[in-house]
Amino acid sequence: MEANQIFQNLQETQFLQKLSSHDKIIFIGETNTINYLQDFFKNNNGEQNNYYYNWDNKFKHELLIEPQHLINCQAIVIASIDNEHIIFETIKNQINNLKLKITVLRLFTDIFVNLMSEQKLLQSSDYQVQLPQTAYAIITTPRSGSNFLCSILNSTKIAGYPKEHLRQASVVIAKSCQFDYIRLLEILMTYQVTPNSVFGTKFISHFLKDFQQTQFDFDKIFKLITKYIYLVRRDKIAQAVSVVVAQATNVWHIDNSNRQLDYQTKLQTIDIDDYLLEKVHRNYLSLEEGERYLNQLFDKYQISPLRIEYEQLLDNKAEQIRKIFDYLNIKYSQEHLTDLQSTFKKTGSSLSEQIISKYQEKYLFSKMEKQ
Template identity: 25%
Template sequence: MSKSYFICTTPRSGSTLLCRLLEATGRTGNPDSFYHRAEFMREWAEAWGLPDAGAVSQSAFDIAYLAGAIKAGKAGTEVFGLRLQFEYLKLLSDTLGRIFPGLPSDADRFQRAFGEILYVHLTRADKVAQAVSLVKAQQSGLWHMNADGTEYERLGAPRDPQYDFSVLHREVEALERDDRAWCAWFDRHEIRPLRIGYEAFAAQPSQTVIEICGALGLEPSEAGHVSPRLAKLSDAVSEQWILRYRADLASSRQGIERV
């Protein structure tokens, strides 16, 4: 039985919904992005009552933060959960390298810190839709909504999103690059992750939770009662952006070919 799992993913892949569903089982901890942007990590550290990073040595803070993350990620269960985006994999590995020096690889450091790990690779096949979701969230400030229509997570002041082909294209390429990087990382470390597709997960979320519980060695039937608590943010504007992006992309490629 794996005692830990990593949800290895990219932004706007459905990972927040998956984390909340796994938390709702009461058996699979409370997975979250404990190693992420500096401001988020400061908020975690404050919530856990850790000393200010500037008041103690880097080593002392790293060790205290790891202990806090493990406690939060377990949430009173026997299983630790972590959501990890590829751009923060090096941050996690470097931090653990300071705590456990001399280990030869990322995977060795992760196992030393968290025990036997189930790696879950959560991907979204439609990178254009994923990029649209990401850019709209960045611009509007609204990242997630509850199923009842109230806001669950807002990270910026409200403003109307504006279509920008170059911004979307940059995000599509970044999402594709990070997905390839995850696959290369798994291959390099000879890891066979549990692969979860956003589209299948969105269609049958409870089935995905059951699959993860089974892979962790937990009784799958105990996860069947969970249900989504977040609403999809995709709307008519999202569909318009997707169609417009595809048309603009085709037009730009035709222009290149003529040149």
């Protein structure tokens, strides 16, 4: 995968935008990566006081960095989509041999990890693992209401800070850049815990399948995470419609009135035709396949998850959260169940109902008539 494709897949994390607030960084890496970074920072912030060096074989024998740049820099960052670890070891050894007190970092292994774990960016991500007393994951398929559940659990302040920590960005650099996502998970479990030593995260089926295809120890996930909340949506057709509408509008979540207005405007551009209904059907089948995959994981790793239905969560939040607390052995009081809040609003609409009705006519009722 090319450098521009990799960094485009990291856009959802605002990774480079946040790094651009720092300057006086020496970047060293292969030409295409360095060119991309130089163009990005120039276009994003105008001229910057960063320094860029293309890695070649000469670097293996001597440190080809101008002395003035070494004096002024905050850090040296190895920026390589091929193998940042090899370049990192070479440059770090050279810096140590020269007895220079300059921090040498890896773009993904250090800076990206620090971003995801909410640590200072320009520091080493080396850590001592401190596993929490309770580690759980919400495990589910897309558009199941998992953000709604995560938001409610976050509001209790005693159930970790569950969200989808490992998703597209981590998958891409794990597959293409030898990024160790298991190490990231361990760091998250060290830092992202509530005071009662609870860590929560979320796994979506298709991303888990992608992680399973990388070179890293996928099995270790199920040794680190010991409790699983299996969130399912009973109405699979509505779930598939939710996926398709989100793709069509590019609105995946609504958390304020402005986004609500924008969403309503975009809904008016959607036509209910055969092509749209076919997309719904493909997503319906994909959701069923996703659930089969998750159940295979449960069987393989001998997991007995707590099953929570989205529809029941909507009907009675307090009762479902109580079940989760009991399952996780989290101590709680009645107060933790009386003010359950979510920043997310439902994206269902009259258009969704119309699509569901048309889908049922095309794919369910027509089959019944043929039988």
